[in-house]
Amino acid sequence: MLTKEQLKRLESAISPKSVVIVGATKEKHRVGYSLLESVLLGGFQGRILPVHPRHDMILDQKVYSSIEETDEKPDLAIIALNEQSTIEFLDTCGKFDVKAALCVAGGYSEVGDQGEILQQSLKEAAERNNVLIIGPNTLGLINSQVGLNATFWPTELEQGGKVSVITQSGGVGQMILCQAKDEGLPINKWIGVGNRAVLDFDDYLQLLAEDSSTEVIAVFMEGTERARAFVEMAQEVVVNKPIVILKAGQSSLAQRCALTHTGSMAGSYEMYQDIFEQFRLIQADNVATLVSISKALSLAPSPKGSNIAILTPTAGPSILLVDALENSDCNLTEFSDATMEKLDELFINVPVVLKNPLDAAAVGYSGDSYLQLVEILLEDPDVDLLVTISTEHKNRVFPAAEIVELSRRKEKPVIVLFVGSRTEESYMYRQILQSGGVPFFINVEDTAAAVQGLIKYAQWREDRNGAN
């Protein structure tokens, strides 16, 4: 857990006014090049200070020979030096009161005894100089709020996300970012914890708990020795912000792999599962559902109960969805008498069986009657959340804006499962829906995970309020 002073320093480093990039280089294949390029591509608005003893200009940026020459006390130092030089550079950081150093080099605890000793030196240098360490052995960090892409994966950033990510693997973290992009979900902050020489999961949770622009926290974890500190911090955080977690190491073999990766014991998967459940973290099975649950929690209003309805123009997908919701906390509600009367009227002379999931068949093809059905189901007091399934069709317009309006008016979450491809048209529908608080999925398992995540978190909050 961070002291107040440390938290303040870390906040300054994550939203810096100035960053120094030590070891910036012209050689395109090196991380010192990609890191500078990332900071530029991200659109960082503060001062960008590349440092290299022998370069003048890189990527049209003036290069300084030392921090001293920049005439600045940078909030964040991005250190693209080798494992030994990184440690040495921390004395310089201390001299200029750098708040935190992002250390990307590997070669520490993940490579055995020799590395363990180096990591200890790194930690001591950090303490001696009052510099917080992010990493080492990390892809970096992102804060899209200030346009800071401090990773050696140069990409542009999209603002406006409410989900922030803490990841123990750069590669999986990149998967999460890519999946989020493909799902139309901007990411707010992204932190690669690396070997956690100084700062660990609990510290980053504390940081994001205090960050007003973060509303949902997504975590990828291999393992941590500070598991207790993590879950205790999590328990506090989830009162206000849901935490969704993907834990690696389900297999014994994967656990051994993790050991030589970031130097952490993965621990028994079942033990972690039980603890996460007890401390009210929402568990995801894979990267896709980590993103889909986080997306739903960040976009949709909270359901008032666990009763769900499913509306579909074609039965098959709803059967798969019901399969995927088996063993979830959702209850496939029975429609109220009032609802059944309204449906009877609408389906007069249409040969379908009226039940939940409601297979509207041909009635569901027309925009108007589809919307009528959405409204009828949302009006049912026994429906807390509605999943509407729709199919891509050239000759039908999907009433995205109207669904947003209905979800708002009835104050109930609606989730759209769209049977279609990833096309410009479906992305257009998605944009309308998601900007209006209606999560959009094209995949049954993502939809089911999102529904379950929404209901689980709402139940937990309800329990807690009941207990108070």
Next chain:
Amino acid sequence: MLTKEQLKRLESAISPKSVVIVGATKEKHRVGYSLLESVLLGGFQGRILPVHPRHDMILDQKVYSSIEETDEKPDLAIIALNEQSTIEFLDTCGKFDVKAALCVAGGYSEVGDQGEILQQSLKEAAERNNVLIIGPNTLGLINSQVGLNATFWPTELEQGGKVSVITQSGGVGQMILCQAKDEGLPINKWIGVGNRAVLDFDDYLQLLAEDSSTEVIAVFMEGTERARAFVEMAQEVVVNKPIVILKAGQSSLAQRCALTHTGSMAGSYEMYQDIFEQFRLIQADNVATLVSISKALSLAPSPKGSNIAILTPTAGPSILLVDALENSDCNLTEFSDATMEKLDELFINVPVVLKNPLDAAAVGYSGDSYLQLVEILLEDPDVDLLVTISTEHKNRVFPAAEIVELSRRKEKPVIVLFVGSRTEESYMYRQILQSGGVPFFINVEDTAAAVQGLIKYAQWREDRNGAN
């Protein structure tokens, strides 16, 4: 099972020289319009014969008042009439020796006793007139080989696919088509079996077994009363062509839903699972893996054993992959001494632990050393299949063509797990890889399912050859 004569007639209907579309209409929201539009959009090369008593032209096509007026004996009749008129029209089909009728109307066995009686009449009319029935209550059928999109979901078709689909749900069938499109997998034939009044799964399996352009068969099933005929036919077919199956109804609730859908009992899921395993069908958990397994089987060469290697520039994704392969038939091999010697040479002074999965870290970032590693691992006699993980990066070119070349030269399957987004660039890599027999995935679970599917099918064939 079809007689030789029936099979010949069904083949003619699926690859027709002429199709009549009965009930073609100008009203855009009706299936009679979408069906004609689909046939046109698909690029069907044979004669297209819209029939309607009161229209002259629809979609720039001459409309005939009756089949008689067309002066043709159409191979396939697409019937867009209601459930009663569909039955009546079969007499006309018989008169003009139509081989098969595609009946899209619902209102038969899926709606209860009354519909059951209608379906019996439909069946009798079909037998009386020697007309095979596809459906009723089906989205239609697709044969991209002849540009025939006979569904009421108008889309263009892509030729060249080796995977054909049999689906009991139009909606799930559409999901499969959309997922396949998103995965860069063209579909050869696609058949919505509907209520299976006449033709059932076993008949369509028989058809596709005889179809030389189909190399893999993907099935979505809710349930069938002819389960024995299906698995017995499947057992024959899988000697030459793998069958991948997704079975709905894992939950008891989903089983009840299926009953009112296509009028079939779903049956115990566990029973089906056991039977499928025994009869050597490859089971998929969901639509995405149904597609990914089918894709791998249709593209990659067959592995000679179950030993796999994983090469990655970043550990995290490989840990998730190992997790996903837990309980599979794959063996994460130990590298041979010769391989270890080559790796030791390449990784001199690089602080990594050399094991499988091989975390190449920085060495894996450069195209040249990455390719060297691919070659070293493919040369290991204890490696039957290689998964290479790569990450999207602006400053690195992914050596797609070279990987294709290595997979061919070493005659071993390679599967690429790409940590990236769905961008034009990644689709370009995918195109190069997949056209060269290297399946490309961006998702861990899809990759794991593909690896497992390839190894399982190869093992079964090996067992069978051993037994003979």
